[in-house]
Amino acid sequence: MTVSRRSFVRSLGVGGAGALALPTWLSARGHEAGTHLDDALAAARWQGASPIKLDSNENPNGPAPAAMRAVQQAFRRASLYPARGEQAVRDAIAQAQGLQPDQVMVGSGSGEVLRLAVQAFCTPTRHLVAARPTFETPARYAGVLGLPVREVPVDKSLALDLDGMLAQVRGAGLVFLCNPNNPTGHVHGAKAVTAFIEAALRADPEVVVLVDEAYHEFVTDPAYATSVPLIARHSRVVVSRTFSKIYGLAGMRLGYAMGAPATLARMERLRLENGVGSLTQVAGLAALGDTALVQREREGNRAALEFTARWFTDAGYAVVPSQTNFVLVNIRRDATAFKDSCAAEGVLVGRVFPPLTQHTRISIGTMDEMRRAVAILGRVLS
Numbered sequence: 001m002t003v004s005r006r007s008f009v010r011s012l013g014v015g016g017a018g019a020l021a022l023p024t025w026l027s028a029r030g031h032e033a034g035t036h037l038d039d040a041l042a043a044a045r046w047q048g049a050s051p052i053k054l055d056s057n058e059n060p061n062g063p064a065p066a067a068m069r070a071v072q073q074a075f076r077r078a079s080l081y082p083a084r085g086e087q088a089v090r091d092a093i094a095q096a097q098g099l100q101p102d103q104v105m106v107g108s109g110s111g112e113v114l115r116l117a118v119q120a121f122c123t124p125t126r127h128l129v130a131a132r133p134t135f136e137t138p139a140r141y142a143g144v145l146g147l148p149v150r151e152v153p154v155d156k157s158l159a160l161d162l163d164g165m166l167a168q169v170r171g172a173g174l175v176f177l178c179n180p181n182n183p184t185g186h187v188h189g190a191k192a193v194t195a196f197i198e199a200a201l202r203a204d205p206e207v208v209v210l211v212d213e214a215y216h217e218f219v220t221d222p223a224y225a226t227s228v229p230l231i232a233r234h235s236r237v238v239v240s241r242t243f244s245k246i247y248g249l250a251g252m253r254l255g256y257a258m259g260a261p262a263t264l265a266r267m268e269r270l271r272l273e274n275g276v277g278s279l280t281q282v283a284g285l286a287a288l289g290d291t292a293l294v295q296r297e298r299e300g301n302r303a304a305l306e307f308t309a310r311w312f313t314d315a316g317y318a319v320v321p322s323q324t325n326f327v328l329v330n331i332r333r334d335a336t337a338f339k340d341s342c343a344a345e346g347v348l349v350g351r352v353f354p355p356l357t358q359h360t361r362i363s364i365g366t367m368d369e370m371r372r373a374v375a376i377l378g379r380v381l382s
């Protein structure tokens with residue numbers, strides 16, 4: 001049975017009259033109904049039709065079709081508590097990665113995994129090492145818990161300063177290595193990452209290194225490789241991934257960590273019981289089983305990414321070569337004002353990542369969305 005997005009939304013009871021209560025752009029792109037409130041407000045301020053949403057590195061094609069079908073069929077089971085231990089999902093991930101199930105832990109998005117890692121491995125005397133800018137969750141959560149953070153600025157080319165980070169490892173509880181990095185889109189090759197991780201583990205006998213591979217599936221650079229094989233050799237390496245990006249399940253909240261069972265257990269004990277809902281588990285399982293999806297999405301993303309990067313380059317703006325589903329552009333002007341102006345014209349671009357206050361991060365939509373978006377962004381820039 002094929003399920004269109006519209007019939008899927010109807011089947012959940014969200015369509016029809018219910019949809020009238022939603023802003024136009026939410027009902028038009030139902031898979032984004034979990035979008036941040038500030039985005040919704042920005043959209044509400046805009047007087048036109050649906051804005052083009054290029055602000056959160058989501059999948060513009062919606063959820064994996066197999067996940068939509070599976071959730072529709074499983075919805076009846078939503079009255080029951082989720083399967084204990086998320087065993088089926090962990091089994092499937094383990095099988096896909098060539099691991100044992102006890103080397104996999106799931107979370108409510110990989111954001112939960114990052115939060116748990118900070119909580120489990122950092123203490124008031126064991127700091128977090130992170131780049132600046134990078135994905136903010138670990139440093140932000142360390143701040144909330146009053147835990148020390150050492151942030152190492154990216155280098156001139158906006159690559160992670162691996163030597164600079166290494167110099168901060170002694171005495172650390174956790175090193176957060178985002179590869180490819182959000183928001184720069186830059187990726188480090190396997191050799192450099194392995195050397196960095198092994199040097200970090202040598203530098204401190206307790207430190208844990210977490211490699212965030214949220215954008216792994218989008219990478220095309222042949223020098224890159226996942227750090228998953230390292231977890232077999234090193235018990236203090238954890239790798240995180242997400243279903244939010246290439247699988248289009250950001251609203252379902254499913255991510256996972258891979259690592260040594262004893263290391264994952266230190267995070268697992270802090271997790272909310274039943275924190276990954278049953279429909280989320282069903283969606284994740286179905287998405288993993290859609291073997292053609294990753295290549296299809298990667299190719300579609302790459303074409304739209306190259307089109308967008310070329311457009312900015314031709315217009316005279318420096319673009320950071322991206323291995324992800326977003327691109328960081330130096331617009332040589334205040335990026336917050338630019339973001340607001342774009343929202344007023346119906347294009348939502350990403351938040352600003354200090355200290356890069358003159359760079360804008362643009363998530364890659366469909367080719368059609370990017371063609372329409374660059375025309376509008378060009379007007380704002382001029």
Ligand SMILES: Cc1ncc(COP(=O)(O)O)c(C=O)c1O
Pocket residue numbers: 056057108109110111112135178181182212214215241242243244250253254255
């Ligand atoms: C690098 C990185 N890690 C983790 C996440 C968290 O994603 P989620 O919690 O949806 O899995 C994101 C989200 O944008 C991200 O960019």
